[in-house]
Amino acid sequence: MAPRHIELHRTDRIGWLRAAVLGANDGIVSTASLVLGVAAAHATHSAVMVAGIAGLVAGAMSMAAGEYVSVRSQADSEQAALEMERKELAADDAAEHRELEGIYVGRGLDPALAKEVARQLMVHDKLGAHARDELGISDTLAARPIQAALTSAASFAVGAALPLLAAAAAPGALIPVVAGSSLVFLALLGATAARVGGAKVWTGALRVLFWGALAMAITAGVGALFGTVAA
Template sequence: GIVSTASLIVGVASAAQGASDIIVAGVAGLVAGAMSMAAGEYVSVSSQSDTEQADLVRERMELETQPEFEREELAQIYVQRGLSPELAAQVADQLMAKDALEAHARDELGLSETTTARPVQAALTSAATFSAGAAMPLLAAVLAPAGTQVWVTSIASLVFLAVLGAIGAWAGGANVLRATWRVTFWGALAMAITAGIGGLVGQAV
């Protein structure tokens, strides 16, 4: 959200457009980006959900047609995790007696309630996070004095990227300086290229 919207604003501003055109471009970029992210995420996670449902249907049929084979398959999974064959067989028997499909979904397919694909939730989350990021450079462009949108938006966006990169690296236990430098460098490169192209197009038009 930060990089794409900041690059769009910088590109339009480099083409010597008016302040209102820059803001309109930024708002359009925010809305279009959020909708694009939401649609893409919805389609992607929906495909994942369809695959999960197909796996569950197939597993349910196998449990109905070959329960003993499925029991042995589940027991072998527990043996591979370190249980003795005897204990693994007991665990498989007890779990399948309670809910065979749930046991196979969790331990064979890797599916659970917490990891189940949720397309709508994923789409809304993606749109919201993109919008939050895009709002930062857009706000900088709105507050920037006339004629300074390129520099103000670029500097503010790089600061935002550096802070978020540092926070993300710290939260994940990664090298903070390396992560901050990486996200800042690529953000600056994206904005520089867009500004250059915007300037060339502005001169040509």
């Protein structure tokens, strides 16, 4: 017997990877930017830490709520589409068979083969065949709101904790330490996400680095400006 060929794909990681990367990236960028902005405004170290911790909690809750609402809306849309498809199958099974057959012909199958493929798939799982090939809905890529919300909140908190730890460890050189360490964290995050997702490592790292550095620079500039005005 020939050995079984197993291919390792990364599509099953898309949901949690997207939420985890987005959450951690936002946690590092927003908290580091907040810390640098408050520090640049000549606030005390304790005030900077309080602002950073408040930003961590608020950001994690915001990420969870926003991700849940977004993915829940996607899940609701998928369920509505599946319910409509279920009704169409019950009302006119033959028409739905022809529709599926037409999809396979459009993808390059011979009409006779497309008809047989459609027939066999509909015998096996009518709704599943139409969900996958007509609507583009599959179990692998299905929306999972709770998973996305928890992943986003947790990853944001982890990401936000990194610049806070740097700020706590170096009160006398807070701005350079937080900025430098946050850029290192962002580079590692971008590279790891690219590696796990199968993309180019350097491209992922540089993309995250650029936008993170820009966000921190602008926020620090605004903090310095308002700190000077207030003084």
